[in-house]
Amino acid sequence: MDTISFKGTREGLLITLGEGAWPDVLKELATQLDRPSAQSFFKGARVILDSGGRPIAVTELEKFIALFAQHDMTLTSVMGEEKTQQALIQMQQGSLPPPPESLTHGKIEEEPPENALQALLIHRTVRSGQIIRHSGTIVVIGDVNPGAEVIAEGDVLVWGKLRGVVHAGASGNDNAMVGALILSPTQLRIGGYIARAPDEKRLNSWPAEIARVRDGQIIVEPWSA
Amino acid sequence: MGLVVTITSGKGGVGKTTATANLGVALARRGQRIACVDADIGLRNLDVVMGLENRIVYDLLDVIEGRAKLRQALIKDKRLPELQLLPAAQKRDKTALTDKQMIKLCDDLRKDFDFILIDSPAGIEGGFKYSVAPADQVLIIATPEVSSVRDADRVIGLVEAQEKPQPRLIINRMRPSMVKRGEMLDTADVLEILSIELIGIVPEDEAIITSTNKGHPVALEDHSPSGAAFTRIAQRMLGEPVPFQVLDDSTGLFNRLSRIFQR
Numbered sequence: 483m484d485t486i487s488f489k490g491t492r493e494g495l496l497i498t499l500g501e502g503a504w505p506d507v508l509k510e511l512a513t514q515l516d517r518p519s520a521q522s523f524f525k526g527a528r529v530i531l532d533s534g535g536r537p538i539a540v541t542e543l544e545k546f547i548a549l550f551a552q553h554d555m556t557l558t559s560v561m562g563e564e565k566t567q568q569a570l571i572q573m574q575q576g577s578l579p580p581p582p583e584s585l586t587h588g589k590i591e592e593e594p595p596e597n598a599l600q601a602l603l604i605h606r607t608v609r610s611g612q613i614i615r616h617s618g619t620i621v622v623i624g625d626v627n628p629g630a631e632v633i634a635e636g637d638v639l640v641w642g643k644l645r646g647v648v649h650a651g652a653s654g655n656d657n658a659m660v661g662a663l664i665l666s667p668t669q670l671r672i673g674g675y676i677a678r679a680p681d682e683k684r685l686n687s688w689p690a691e692i693a694r695v696r697d698g699q700i701i702v703e704p705w706s707a
Numbered sequence: 708m709g710l711v712v713t714i715t716s717g718k719g720g721v722g723k724t725t726a727t728a729n730l731g732v733a734l735a736r737r738g739q740r741i742a743c744v745d746a747d748i749g750l751r752n753l754d755v756v757m758g759l760e761n762r763i764v765y766d767l768l769d770v771i772e773g774r775a776k777l778r779q780a781l782i783k784d785k786r787l788p789e790l791q792l793l794p795a796a797q798k799r800d801k802t803a804l805t806d807k808q809m810i811k812l813c814d815d816l817r818k819d820f821d822f823i824l825i826d827s828p829a830g831i832e833g834g835f836k837y838s839v840a841p842a843d844q845v846l847i848i849a850t851p852e853v854s855s856v857r858d859a860d861r862v863i864g865l866v867e868a869q870e871k872p873q874p875r876l877i878i879n880r881m882r883p884s885m886v887k888r889g890e891m892l893d894t895a896d897v898l899e900i901l902s903i904e905l906i907g908i909v910p911e912d913e914a915i916i917t918s919t920n921k922g923h924p925v926a927l928e929d930h931s932p933s934g935a936a937f938t939r940i941a942q943r944m945l946g947e948p949v950p951f952q953v954l955d956d957s958t959g960l961f962n963r964l965s966r967i968f969q970r
Contacts, residue, residue, distance in 0.1 A: 518868045607902055609864030610857050627860050627900055643899075 486511055490617025490635065494528030494558055501534065504542050508549065515553050525554045532561040601636070608632065608646065615652075628668055634658070640665075647671075656695045661705050665691040675700050709740075709817040712824050712944070713842035715866075717858030719829030721850045722879040725915060727826035728756045729926040729934065730846075733941035735790035736926070739821040742781065744793045744813075746838040747828040748804060751795035758922020759784065759792050768796035771808050777815055786927060791820075801833045806840035813841035822944075831865060839866060845874035846906065851881055851892040856900055863903060875906040877940060882911045907940035908951065909933050 485500035485507065499507050515524060529550055538546075538560070547557050602616040603623070610629025614620060619636035622644075630646035632638050635653045637660065644662035649671040651658025656673035670677045670693055677693070677700040692705040714727045724747075731743040744767065745753035754760045759782050765775035770793070777793075784790040793816075796803070816823045827838035839845060845866050849859035859876070866874050878897055885891035898905060912933035918925045925934035926941075942949045 518870075606867075609867075610860040612864050625900075625902065629857050629861065 486514055488514075488615075490615060491530070494530050495524065495555070496530045496532060498532040499534045499536075504538075508542075508545055511546075512549055515549070515555075527555045528558045529555050530559050530561065531557060602634075607642075610646075626662075626667075637661070659692055659694040661690065661692040663690045665693065665702060670700060672700055709742075709820040709823050710843050711813045711817070711841050712822060712844045712846060713827055713838050714824060714846045714848060715827035715835060715838060715862060716829065716848040716855070717831060717835075717862040718849075718855045721848050721855050722909070722915075723829070723848050724753050724756050724826050725919060725924075726846070726848055726877060726879065726909075726937070727753060727824050728924045729937035730941055730944070731757070731790055731792075731822075731824050732784075732787060732924045732926040733934075733938045734822055734824075734944065735784070735787040736938075737941060737945065739789060739945070740819065741790050742793060742816050742820040742823045743790070744816070744823060744825045745795035746804075746809070746825050746834060748795045748834065749797065749800040750828065751797050753826045754782075754792060754794045755922060756919050757784065757792055757924060759794075760922070763794045766794045766796040767812070768799055768803055771804065771812060777812075801828065801837075804833075804837050806837045809837040810841040831862065835862070835865075839869060839871065842871060845871055846877055847874045847901075847903070848877050848879050849897060849901070850879050851886070851894075851897055853892070856892065856897055860901055863901060873903055875904045876901060877906055878908045880911045881908050905951070906943050907936060909936040909940075 485502055487498045487500070489496045489498070497511070499511070502510070531546060543560070550557050601619040601621050602614070603621050604614055605623045607624045608614060608622060608626045608630040610627055613631045613633065614622075615633045617635045620632055620634040620638050622632065622638075622640045622642065624640075625642040626632055626640055626644045626646040626648065628645045631649070632640075632644075632646065633649045633652045635651065635655065635658075637658050638644075638648050638650045639660075640648075640662035642662070643664040644660070644667050646667060647669045648660050648667045650660045651673040652671075654673050656675065658672055660667075660670060660672065666679055668679060670679075672693065672695050675695050675698075690705040691702050693700055693702045695701075714723050714730070716723050724745075727743055731741045735741045743753060743757065745751050746767075747753070748768065751766075754763060762782050765780035767780070769775040770777050770780045781791040781793055784792065813823055813825075823841075825838050825842065828834035847859050847863060847866075849855045863874055876898070878894060881894070882891055886893045894905070894908060910932045912925070912931055914925050914931040915933055918931075925931045926937040927934070929935055929938065936952075939949045939952075
């Protein structure tokens with residue numbers, strides 16, 4: 483399961499391939515994409531493929547492209563060795579742009595996603611064991627139950643009860659915020675900061691509250707416009 | 708065509724098997740033709756709870772693997788001619804069965820029964836998956852405990868991901884006196900988390916233990932509180948409007964206060 487990682491970035495979905503023979507990696511990727519929970523998530527995604535530093539031949543690349551096409555995903559660029567890039571250029575006659583600058587330097591951009599990213603709207607209860615990840619802001623209309631995780635590189639806003647684990651600014655953005663009608667998460671993370679709910683039960687958690695990082699710690703205050 | 712109803716919970720020991728047996732009995736007493744299917748391969752005990760253990764000749768895997776006809780493997784309950792049991796295999800494990808085989812089996816059963824009740828194994832692995840695959844409806848059993856509710860929430864998410872209709876909830880082993888003292892989650896607390904339709908509340912009842920040991924489901928008679936609760940659930944499954952009994956008397960001061968603060 484750990485051989486392939488998915489990460490939402492400003493440029494698209496970054497899929498990093500781990501070690502293993504190509505047929506195994508391809509099979510594993512197919513399994514991951516076939517999960518019922520994954521299908522709607524990945525649909526329509528623009529993919530940046532990171533070969534994990536290994537060269538990919540044209541034949542392999544074609545298989546990846548075909549697999550992505552099955553899931554309505556498009557490969558926009560490939561990161562990897564020179565040879566891989568060449569294979570790609572050879573095949574596409576240079577129609578694919580080179581990987582975005584921000585990614586080739588090996589890290590995700592850290593400034594707040596104020597202009598580029600679309601918010602992800604989840605209109606249902608996020609239940610235990612379900613994980614929502616998004617490269618921008620996540621808006622949940624419904625509850626986030628204990629045992630669920632919501633991980634956004636932007637803000638997290640919950641129109642309902644937030645009781646699971648929440649991480650805003652997941653790529654290291656300490657300016658992100660978390661807001662909820664009832665804010666009582668199991669654990670709340672913003673950027674690199676972690677806070678957990680107080681042990682004694684807070685009975686009165688109305689009105690809506692918002693959490694953000696101020697002076698090096700996470701503070702919670704009433705949410706007023 | 709019969710309806711396939713899967714009874715599941717995620718967590719073990721919350722009463723799936725007891726509920727399957729008693730809903731089977733209660734529905735059969737109302738003239739429905741019922742097949743109870745024990746899908747817990749390797750850990751069968753629906754037959755014990757129904758008191759039919761000593762009559763098993765063939766099991767579910769014998770049918771699926773062609774060693775027996777469905778008719779041969781189904782055990783008729785002597786007390787209720789409408790009720791039949793398809794027992795699980797005991798010597799194998801859950802890898803022996805696939806979703807497709809289970810769907811095929813249920814399609815065969817639909818022809819002869821009004822309801823096919825599947826007693827799902829605990830967990831969310833293969834056994835759970837092949838139990839839910841053929842289901843038209845799913846009933847989730849949860850006890851009013853945080854651990855059980857958490858698992859039920861997980862399972863509801865998995866059922867929803869299978870694009871099944873939203874499951875309905877049975878709250879089992881409710882203890883009104885503990886709720887009154889504010890020591891147990893009450894119905895509202897459970898529903899607040901799970902936010903699915905409630906189909907019944909079964910009170911904690913010592914009669915369940917003796918009935919399980921004897922293989923005589925409580926729903927065979929009307930006098931026990933739990934048996935009556937299962938009968939009401941069966942009526943609701945048949946679409947009869949049955950009002951909910953007030954089990955969790957929530958007029959205590961603590962409850963009223965905590966309600967106010969929860970708002």
